Amino acid sequence: MRPVIGVISDVKALGGHIVHGVTEKYIYAVARGAQAMPVLLPGTVSAVDADMAPERAVVEEILDTVDALFLPGSPSNVGPQHYGDLPHDPPLPADPHRDDISLPLIRAALERGVPLFGVCRGFQEMNVALGGTLFQKLYEQPGRFDHREDSGLDIEGQYAPAHEVMLAADGLLASLAGATSWRVNSLHGQGVARLAPDVVVEAQAADGTIEAFRVPDAPGFNMAIQWHPEWRFWQDKLSSGIFTAFGAAARLAAERRRGGARLKATG
Numbered sequence: 282m283r284p285v286i287g288v289i290s291d292v293k294a295l296g297g298h299i300v301h302g303v304t305e306k307y308i309y310a311v312a313r314g315a316q317a318m319p320v321l322l323p324g325t326v327s328a329v330d331a332d333m334a335p336e337r338a339v340v341e342e343i344l345d346t347v348d349a350l351f352l353p354g355s356p357s358n359v360g361p362q363h364y365g366d367l368p369h370d371p372p373l374p375a376d377p378h379r380d381d382i383s384l385p386l387i388r389a390a391l392e393r394g395v396p397l398f399g400v401c402r403g404f405q406e407m408n409v410a411l412g413g414t415l416f417q418k419l420y421e422q423p424g425r426f427d428h429r430e431d432s433g434l435d436i437e438g439q440y441a442p443a444h445e446v447m448l449a450a451d452g453l454l455a456s457l458a459g460a461t462s463w464r465v466n467s468l469h470g471q472g473v474a475r476l477a478p479d480v481v482v483e484a485q486a487a488d489g490t491i492e493a494f495r496v497p498d499a500p501g502f503n504m505a506i507q508w509h510p511e512w513r514f515w516q517d518k519l520s521s522g523i524f525t526a527f528g529a530a531a532r533l534a535a536e537r538r539r540g541g542a543r544l545k546a547t548g
């Protein structure tokens with residue numbers, strides 16, 4: 282049986298309705314790259330979750346249901362109030378219903394040792410959930426590259442490798458890549474300003490932008506990556522290695538959970 286990986290949904294308006302959803306490339310990478318069963322997790326639904334509070338109860342319910350958690354990228358941004366800032370540009374897209382579930386979920390997953398993997402917005406959420414801050418417009422920071430995609434290119438061009446990252450020599454990514462540098466794609470307007478405490482950098486761009494980190498003291502697999510390894514993951518050794526490692530951690534967690542459940546049932 283495949284492990285169950287919960288995938289956090291975006292919450293957005295579509296055709297006059299509110300929709301909770303995930304872009305298919307992430308579902309595909311979880312199913313094929315991590316060899317797991319993706320289960321989409323909704324953001325908060327005000328009318329339902331108001332009755333469910335406290336928020337911790339919802340989060341614990343989710344973690345009782347899944348073997349691992351995946352936080353996909355999204356055009357929306359983490360609400361700046363979560364890192365003590367005001368919105369510099371209110372029209373930038375937000376998704377408070379995703380923030381409300383993902384931020385407490387990240388902290389609880391790390392505490393419980395539930396394998397956790399965040400990409401792009403998910404990477405930024407992990408930094409904020411753990412006490413870090415973001416630049417709301419990284420491209421306006423002196424000395425930083427513009428890490429946004431070229432919107433004049435077709436989708437293949439937008440997700441093509443855009444710059445190099447240096448991988449920490451003793452890190453997990455370097456061991457998966459078998460190298461200490463890698464070319465990665467880049468599609469983000471925001472970026473880490475202050476890195477959360479107690480995390481270790483796994484990858485950094487030449488302009489100093491943090492591109493990947495992990496929480497070394499958390500009991501389970503965890504990884505936060507600013508670029509998009511889900512994109513054509515099967516064509517890239519590092520991308521496929523990351524999803525394989527995440528899937529292996531989810532499988533181990535599933536065996537422990539189901540073994541524990543069997544023991545409880547027979548004991």
Ligand SMILES: N[C@@H](CCC(=O)NCCCC(=O)O)C(=O)O
Pocket residue numbers: 304353354355356357358400401402403405468469470471472509
């Ligand atoms: N809005 C944030 C997050 C960037 C991000 O997750 N982009 C993904 C876009 C679409 C996708 O591939 O899922 C930022 O701009 O920094």
